[in-house]
Amino acid sequence: MKVADIIAARTTEWQALEQDVAWLRGTRSRGLDPDRVAAFARRYRAACSDLALATGMRFPDGTVEYLQQLVADAHTQLYRIESFSIVAWLRSILLDVPRQTIGDPCTWIAAAVFVTLFGGGMMATWVRPGFAAEVVGDAALATFESMYAERPGTGGFTAGRAAMAGFYVFNNAGIGLRCFTGGILFGLGSLVVLAFNGIFLGTVFGHMLASTAGDHFGEFVTAHAPYELTAIVLSAAAGLRLGWSLVDTRGWGRWESLRQTAPAALGTAGLATVLFILAAYIEAFISPSTLPRSAKVAVACVSGLALAGWFAAPLLLVRPEKARAD
Amino acid sequence: MADSGIRNERQPLDTMVTVVSPENIAFQFRLAGPAARMMAFVLDALVIGVAAAAMLFALGILGTVAEAFAGLFLIALFFIWWGYGAASEVLANGRTAGKAALGLRVVSQTGLSINPPQAILRNLLRVVDIAPPFFPGVVCMAFTRRLQRLGDLAAGTMVVLDRTRRPPRPPRVDAAPVELVPTGFHPDARLLEALAAYVGRRTDLSTARRQELAGMVAKRLCSAWGTAVPADPDALVCGVYERAIAAEAEAAR
Numbered sequence: 001m002k003v004a005d006i007i008a009a010r011t012t013e014w015q016a017l018e019q020d021v022a023w024l025r026g027t028r029s030r031g032l033d034p035d036r037v038a039a040f041a042r043r044y045r046a047a048c049s050d051l052a053l054a055t056g057m058r059f060p061d062g063t064v065e066y067l068q069q070l071v072a073d074a075h076t077q078l079y080r081i082e083s084f085s086i087v088a089w090l091r092s093i094l095l096d097v098p099r100q101t102i103g104d105p106c107t108w109i110a111a112a113v114f115v116t117l118f119g120g121g122m123m124a125t126w127v128r129p130g131f132a133a134e135v136v137g138d139a140a141l142a143t144f145e146s147m148y149a150e151r152p153g154t155g156g157f158t159a160g161r162a163a164m165a166g167f168y169v170f171n172n173a174g175i176g177l178r179c180f181t182g183g184i185l186f187g188l189g190s191l192v193v194l195a196f197n198g199i200f201l202g203t204v205f206g207h208m209l210a211s212t213a214g215d216h217f218g219e220f221v222t223a224h225a226p227y228e229l230t231a232i233v234l235s236a237a238a239g240l241r242l243g244w245s246l247v248d249t250r251g252w253g254r255w256e257s258l259r260q261t262a263p264a265a266l267g268t269a270g271l272a273t274v275l276f277i278l279a280a281y282i283e284a285f286i287s288p289s290t291l292p293r294s295a296k297v298a299v300a301c302v303s304g305l306a307l308a309g310w311f312a313a314p315l316l317l318v319r320p321e322k323a324r325a326d
Numbered sequence: 327m328a329d330s331g332i333r334n335e336r337q338p339l340d341t342m343v344t345v346v347s348p349e350n351i352a353f354q355f356r357l358a359g360p361a362a363r364m365m366a367f368v369l370d371a372l373v374i375g376v377a378a379a380a381m382l383f384a385l386g387i388l389g390t391v392a393e394a395f396a397g398l399f400l401i402a403l404f405f406i407w408w409g410y411g412a413a414s415e416v417l418a419n420g421r422t423a424g425k426a427a428l429g430l431r432v433v434s435q436t437g438l439s440i441n442p443p444q445a446i447l448r449n450l451l452r453v454v455d456i457a458p459p460f461f462p463g464v465v466c467m468a469f470t471r472r473l474q475r476l477g478d479l480a481a482g483t484m485v486v487l488d489r490t491r492r493p494p495r496p497p498r499v500d501a502a503p504v505e506l507v508p509t510g511f512h513p514d515a516r517l518l519e520a521l522a523a524y525v526g527r528r529t530d531l532s533t534a535r536r537q538e539l540a541g542m543v544a545k546r547l548c549s550a551w552g553t554a555v556p557a558d559p560d561a562l563v564c565g566v567y568e569r570a571i572a573a574e575a576e577a578a579r
Binding site: 002003025044045048049051052055056057058059060061062063067068069071072075076079080160161162163164165166167169170173174177178180181182184185189242255258259262263266269270284 | 345347348349351352353354355395396397398399400401403404407408419433437438439443446447450451453454462470476479480481482518519521522523525526527567568570571572574575
């Protein structure tokens with residue numbers, strides 16, 4: 001049989017497969033015509049064997065290249081990943097993400113670094129009077145003091161709360177994501193952002209709480225602090241997780257180790273982003289409001305408990321024998 | 327499966343990546359280089375910029391209520407900036423607008439289409455990849471076989487060129503004089519490869535050029551066989567090719 005005959009005989013099938021690929025590209029996997037899907041699978045296997053034949057028998061280059069592309073396209077459609085299911089998604093959010101986050105030493109290292117530097121910054125402002133001015137700058141301190149000179153809600157903060165919410169989301173969650181991604185540089189990017197925030201926030205807290213505006217400042221930050229501070233720590237923890245996978249490769253190749261770790265780190269980073277967004281709305285609408293101080297403390301308690309409950313849920317909800325070994 | 331280990335000897339060690347499917351068939355992707363990907367990124371940045379400008383313009387028209395809407399604008403900007411790439415790659419078969427314009431596509435290293443976590447991860451990590459002054463992504467592309475930036479390495483993805491697809495034209499060989507070829511003659515692999523390339527492209531050549539090219543091969547073949555060079559060397563070369571293919575097909579059976 002001549003090459004030309006083989007190609008001529010098969011071209012109709014190949015073009016039919018091309019049409020199948022184009023058809024599958026525009027669809028989701030539910031409710032497809034089963035006969036056509038079966039025909040597609042058959043044509044794909046036929047094209048595979050045609051490609052093997054064409055390569056083995058040295059068909060002209062154009063034919064081989066065409067078949068390569070055709071088989072690659074069909075392969076992408078046949079083995080496409082559409083495993084999205086609500087159950088798997090809920091399972092991931094309610095069980096996997098909290099369990100991975102809690103069980104990850106990076107979370108606790110990030111938390112320890114943050115708490116230590118935050119506490120250190122706070123102490124330093126009390127021990128050494130000029131410390132806050134050295135770290136934050138006189139102008140910034142003066143701004144902070146004037147911002148909180150009045151009780152939240154009595155002035156200054158009433159207008160444009162929605163705008164502030166947008167700004168907090170854009171800015172804070174953006175910083176959180178940058179903190180996470182910086183972790184790929186062996187964790188250094190995350191550590192720098194985490195350390196900076198720890199020292200800066202600690203110093204500002206220390207200075208403001210001791211100043212005349214201390215009460216107002218404390219009242220303002222209470223409501224959103226649980227989500228915001230947790231989010232900072234978790235962003236850095238996710239970044240550290242990513243960076244550490246490049247250091248301790250657990251027997252994988254370095255990049256393979258990164259690939260294996262990335263989904264878990266992404267889960268933690270996603271959680272941090274959600275917390276940043278929640279914190280942004282609380283910071284924009286509740287923190288500066290005229291609600292009594294006790295209400296803001298209650299918000300803080302509820303958010304702290306919700307967070308703790310969500311972390312504890314996998315331990316309480318899943319019976320030990322049902323917990324998967326992975 | 328990512329590293330197949332099967333290398334096609336015919337392909338030079340360049341921007342081709344071979345993937346082996348479960349059907350045990352190897353097919354190849356052509357990787358996209360940094361220049362094309364940079365262009366795609368610039369186009370995508372323009373798309374985001376235009377979307378943001380359009381939203382700002384709408385806010386300007388709304389005027390009085392703008393302050394509340396400014397918040398929505400920033401939230402939208404946050405999601406567009408961080409999510410545009412991932413969303414379009416998931417929904418449009420691995421292509422953002424910029425990639426589609428340049429004929430690029432993101433696929434998993436295994437040749438499959440990418441899933442949402444992969445798309446999110448590689449798009450988040452872009453901020454690191456394009457961070458001056460060292461541009462880690464570009465450096466990384468220079469040192470990885472699949473031209474991957476850090477985001478690609480973490481997500482296990484690669485950016486490939488979608489080649490334009492033309493159905494192959496069957497090589498038209500009319501009445502190839504197979505009988506002129508000595509029965510014991512088998513071209514070696516390199517000659518066969520050259521013959522395949524010639525037969526595949528000969529219809530694109532003028533008759534004179536065909537005869538000229540084929541004549542060079544025919545002259546050497548005929549002097550080796552001790553026969554006279556035929557009047558139509560093009561047909562002879564086609565005959566040699568057909569004979570060789572038939573012999574291979576016979577051997578395969």
